[in-house]
Amino acid sequence: MTVHIPVMLDKILELLRPWEEVGLVVDGTLGAGGHSRAILERCQGASLIGIDQDQSILDIAREVLSPFGDRVRTVLGNFRDVGRILADLGSPRVSAFVFDLGISSWQVDTPERGFSFNYKGPLDMRMDMGRLGSRTAADIVNGWSMAELAALFRRYGEDPFAYQVARAICRHREKEGPIETCEALVSVIRSAIPAPAQRKMRGHPARRIFQALRIEVNDELGALEELLDQLPSMGSEGCKVIFITYHSLEDRLVKGRMREWAGQDLGVPLTRKPLVPSEEEVELNRRARSAKVRCFVFGEPRRRRCSHVPSKT
Ligand SMILES: C[S@@+](CC[C@H](N)C(=O)[O-])C[C@H]1O[C@@H](n2cnc3c(N)ncnc32)[C@H](O)[C@@H]1O
Structure with missing residues (x-):
């Protein structure tokens, strides 16, 4: 298994200091439970x-976190419903929210899920595995007009060959x-991009198109916006919100949104600039290369505005 x-x-753990004061943590993107396990060990x-919309990865996380017994509760769901999920659990006071956006290596490396341009598999990409009857990537690729596809590849893939690929x-x-x-799909994308341009590209020629499709299939930005709308009402005094983003x-x-919250005096950012991975980490884990970490703490007076963690190590 991947x-x-x-x-x-390490940066996430540093942001959570002082560890002895950490109470309830909501990991809204539980994945295989890697961050959660470390948080529970340290604090x-x-x-x-732990919330995840993918049943199969939630099963893995349950196994990984089983040694922590009743310190852990897992929920199958979308973080866009975090308000309702927490209300169902009695609206507990939360010390910190952690969101590590996107998909996990395990999902990418499972060919049947159809997330990867490196494997043979159905063009699916649904994180919820169709639980909510959502569209697959194939539905979009085969059902949308050329103009719609080109706009999607430009908007969510920022792909300079959006039009050529759509055509x-x-x-x-x-x-x-x-x-x-x-x-x-990879073969069609390759046929649309001139060979010299493909050679000059950093990364796989299909990377941006696959990213655009995945974002659309899972309404990733819509879910993120809905989540961001709700966080201020759940962020009690001292509650930290930590995001790891990848694009x-x-x-x-x-x-x-963190700027808006600060402007409304709802709290302060703990990271004035986003934290980024060290070169060593990127060398060990390619997935980390585009990661950025931002943290906001609700209810903190403005004078504490500072960066608690150096932005680069
Ligand atoms: C990058 S992985 C998290 C990895 C995890 N931090 C770890 O260390 O194992 C992102 C996870 O979030 C889940 N996910 C993405 N968007 C989600 C959403 N809107 N609601 C719930 N889960 C989501 C994915 O299914 C995936 O398992």
Whole structure:
């Protein structure tokens, strides 16, 4: 089984200091439980509610966190419903929220889930595994018009070849029928981008298109906005909100909202600039390369505005 290495774990733990004062932590993106396990080990008095929308990864997390017994509660759900989830659990006071956005290595490396341009598999990409009857990536690729696809690839993939790829997809559909697999989509993308441009690219030529589809399939930015709307009403005095983001669209939303909260005097950012991984971490874990960590603490007086953790190690 692929092991997911928790990203920027040391920085997350530093942000949670003083550890002895940490009470209830909500991990809204539990994944395989890597961050949660470390938090529970380090903060002896902490308990944790772990939320994930993916049933199969939640099963892994339950196993990983079983040694912590009743200090842990896991919930199958979307963090966009965090208000309702916590209300159902009696609206407990929360010490810290942690959100490590995106998908885990385990999901990426499970070909049947269809997240990866490196494997053969169905073009699926649904984090909730269809629990809520959501569309698959294949539904979008085969159902949307060329203009809609190009706009999607530009908006969520920031792909300079958005139009060319959308056109190649539509031509392929007309001539050869629907695109149902990851490998078929990769081949269409490759056919649309000139070879010299592909050679100059940093990363896989299909990376941006796959990112755009994944964001759309899972309404990732919509869920994030709904979550950000709710956090101020759940962030009691001293409650920390920590985000790990992996692309500029996510980071922009988080950064903008933390600025607004500070402007409304709801608290202060603990990270004036986003924290980024060290070169050593990126070397050990490629997934960390685009990570940015931001933290906001609710109810803190303005004069404490400072960065508790150096922005680079
Ligand atoms: C990067 S992984 C988290 C890894 C985890 N921190 C660890 O160390 O094992 C992100 C996880 O969040 C879940 N996820 C993403 N968006 C979500 C959402 N809107 N609601 C609930 N879970 C979500 C994914 O299914 C995935 O398991």
